[in-house]
Amino acid sequence: xxxxxxxxxxxxxxxxxxxxxxxxxxxxxxxxxxxxxxxxxxxxxxxxxxxxxxxxxxxxxxxxxxxxxxxxxxxxxxxxxxxxxxxxxxxxxxxxxxxxxxxxxxxxxxxxxxxxxxxxxxxxxxxxxxxxxxxxxxxxxxxxxxxxxxxxxxxxxxxxxxxxxxxxxxxxxxxxxxxxxxxxxxxxxxxxxxxxxxxxxxxxxxxxxxxxxxxxxxxxxxxxxxxxxxxxxxxxxxxxxxxxxxxxxxxxxxxxxxxxxxxxxxxxxxxxxxxxxxxxxxxxxxxxxxxxxxxxxxxxxxxxxxxxxxxxxxxxxxxxxxxxxxxxxxxxxxxxxxxxxxxxxxxxxxxxxxxxxxxxxxxxxxxxxxxxxxxxxxxxxxxxxxxxxxxxxxx
Numbered sequence: 001x002x003x004x005x006x007x008x009x010x011x012x013x014x015x016x017x018x019x020x021x022x023x024x025x026x027x028x029x030x031x032x033x034x035x036x037x038x039x040x041x042x043x044x045x046x047x048x049x050x051x052x053x054x055x056x057x058x059x060x061x062x063x064x065x066x067x068x069x070x071x072x073x074x075x076x077x078x079x080x081x082x083x084x085x086x087x088x089x090x091x092x093x094x095x096x097x098x099x100x101x102x103x104x105x106x107x108x109x110x111x112x113x114x115x116x117x118x119x120x121x122x123x124x125x126x127x128x129x130x131x132x133x134x135x136x137x138x139x140x141x142x143x144x145x146x147x148x149x150x151x152x153x154x155x156x157x158x159x160x161x162x163x164x165x166x167x168x169x170x171x172x173x174x175x176x177x178x179x180x181x182x183x184x185x186x187x188x189x190x191x192x193x194x195x196x197x198x199x200x201x202x203x204x205x206x207x208x209x210x211x212x213x214x215x216x217x218x219x220x221x222x223x224x225x226x227x228x229x230x231x232x233x234x235x236x237x238x239x240x241x242x243x244x245x246x247x248x249x250x251x252x253x254x255x256x257x258x259x260x261x262x263x264x265x266x267x268x269x270x271x272x273x274x275x276x277x278x279x280x281x282x283x284x285x286x287x288x289x290x291x292x293x294x295x296x297x298x299x300x301x302x303x304x305x306x307x308x309x310x311x312x313x314x315x316x317x318x319x320x321x322x323x324x325x326x327x328x329x330x331x332x333x334x335x336x337x338x339x340x341x342x343x344x345x346x347x348x349x350x351x352x353x354x355x356x357x358x359x360x361x362x363x364x365x366x367x368x369x370x371x372x373x374x375x376x377x378x379x380x381x382x383x384x385x386x387x388x389x390x391x392x393x394x395x
Contacts, residue, residue: 002247003181009140009172012179013079013105013165014039016147018049019187022103023074023194026054026065030084031117032169033107037079059084063091063102070100071209073199075151078102081169082109082123089127095162096131096225098209101154102162104132105147108270108323109169110359118360119169121269122324124298125333131225133163133232134299136269138255140177142296143167145249148182151191152239158231166298168271170360182247190246229300236297253302254309255294258284261314262291264375267306267338268321269295272356272363276321279368289314290372295334303341310338311347316379318351319371321391325355331388350378356391367392 007015013036017025025044027037037053044053052069056062059080066076080088085106095102110116111123124134133153137143146165154163167173182190200209213221233253240251255273258280259265266276273294283290293309295302310318320339322332330336335353342349354371357363371391378384 003183005179005181006176007140007179008035008174008176009143009167010035010107010174011039012140012144013147013167014043015181016144017077018043019182019184020077020148020151020191021049021188022051022077024052024054024066024069024076025078026056026062026069026076027078027080028056028059028062028084030059030081032109032173033079033081033084033105035173036105036107059087060091063088063095066102067091067095067098067100070095070102071098071199072201073196075194076102077104079105079107081107082111085123085127086111092127092130092132097213097221099160099225099228100162101151101160103147103150103154104162104164105143106164106166107169107173108166116359117169119171120323120358120360124164124166125324125326128299128333131161131229132299133159133161133229133236134297135163135165136296136298137165137167137172138271138273138294140172140175141179141249143172144179144181145243145247145251148187148190149239149243151194153232153235155194156235157197159228159235161225161228161232166270171271180247186246190243233300233302251296253297253305255296256309257292257294259291259293259309259312261289263289263314263316263379264372265291265293265310265315265318266321266368266371267293267295267310267318267334269298269323269334272321272323275363275365276368279365279372282365283369283372288372288376301337301341303337304345306338307341307345307347310342311349315349317375318349319375320351320353321371322353322355323357325358329388350382350384352378352384352387352389354389354391361392363392
């Protein structure tokens, strides 16, 4: 029997960490992720976990401590946001290159400057090519579930890559929702024990671990990372299938909402999907065939699968919503990935990009409705005047 609870996204993440009971958690506070290590530290103080909790002096040190712990053979976790992730920058790449399956809760927030503590996806998009698996979470339940699946994915012998579970700062991290928790014993059984093959404290196999890698081998090691990311797709699917048997909750690489006969499609990530679903339902009641694709697995990117989903005969036009701006005059990161996937897989559907919600700017159902109205105009005129657009900006 599942346990019915009411938790914020941060509480849900900390609860998942408690049930996983990692060997080491190293963290430094930064809004809006601060509550995750704060809640977890109470579990440590109360003796509910036997985790070694390391209170460090910066986020760079937090990731460094996680790297040391994983390299030694321990299961390590952390949490951060925005500027904290930026301070980890060097160590983010080292964690990935050393093939250390660290799991991190990333509570998405705008990266300075200017200083802003509210939600957008600029932090996650800044490290999208660092070699970390990236799972996005629409709501508190999904943030909890993604964390329960995270170690099974990251620690798989064919993967061995770090993984971050993203959720929207304040929107989900501080909002309380009904949630279903698994019993502690079921979580422990599902997640399993961490038994690395190679680690520093293995006296039977003395090794050194370090990030130096010169001309002779760096290219090959980067190729191995890329292959591991490809392998992660199958592992993510397999773990999700097992999780569905355990909980009844189904997770694919992306969610298709009312896509069976959709003519006008919006693609987005994280909490915006909830507002978009409301808008789709409203438009459907008016006879407009609106649909939604919510990307959950962003790295590895499901290029072939998403191109197939977006190129059904019924689809007339597509809008990709990016909650960060790449400042490249050629669209946001998700838009670039979608258009690349469509082109490589020889799929052709009119696509436009909307950058929205920067710095926590509210995105309403009426604004998303205006996107669907634009998609209908594109279908009628067969013209895209400007593929790079902004939603909700004052000009």
